[in-house]
Amino acid sequence: MITLNVIPLLEKQGHTKYWLYKQLGMSYQNFTKMINNQTKSIRYENIEALCQLLECTPNELFLFDDTK
Numbered sequence: 001m002i003t004l005n006v007i008p009l010l011e012k013q014g015h016t017k018y019w020l021y022k023q024l025g026m027s028y029q030n031f032t033k034m035i036n037n038q039t040k041s042i043r044y045e046n047i048e049a050l051c052q053l054l055e056c057t058p059n060e061l062f063l064f065d066d067t068k
Contacts, residue, residue, distance in 0.1 A: 003037045005063045009054040023053050 010020060021031045024046065033039045034046070050061055 001065050003063050003065065004035065004042075004050075005061055006035055006050065006054070009056055009060065013054060020050075020053065024049055 006020070007017075010017065017035060020035075021028065024031060026034075026046070030039075034042060047058060047061065050056075051058060054061070
């Protein structure tokens with residue numbers, strides 16, 4: 001299973017989920033689903049924005065757990 005690693009990256013940067021939500025400009029419903037790993041897809045533009053805002057690479061943004 002692939003999941004987003006956003007919360008630890010936010011904490012590392014000293015930012016909140018609210019800060020990220022405002023920066024991305026997404027609807028709150030879509031943002032919450034994405035952050036809580038409740039979505040089946042993420043647009044490339046959102047991946048790029050997350051990487052730029054969190055100063056990370058896609059490899060750091062996603063976690064792969066093959067036990068699920």
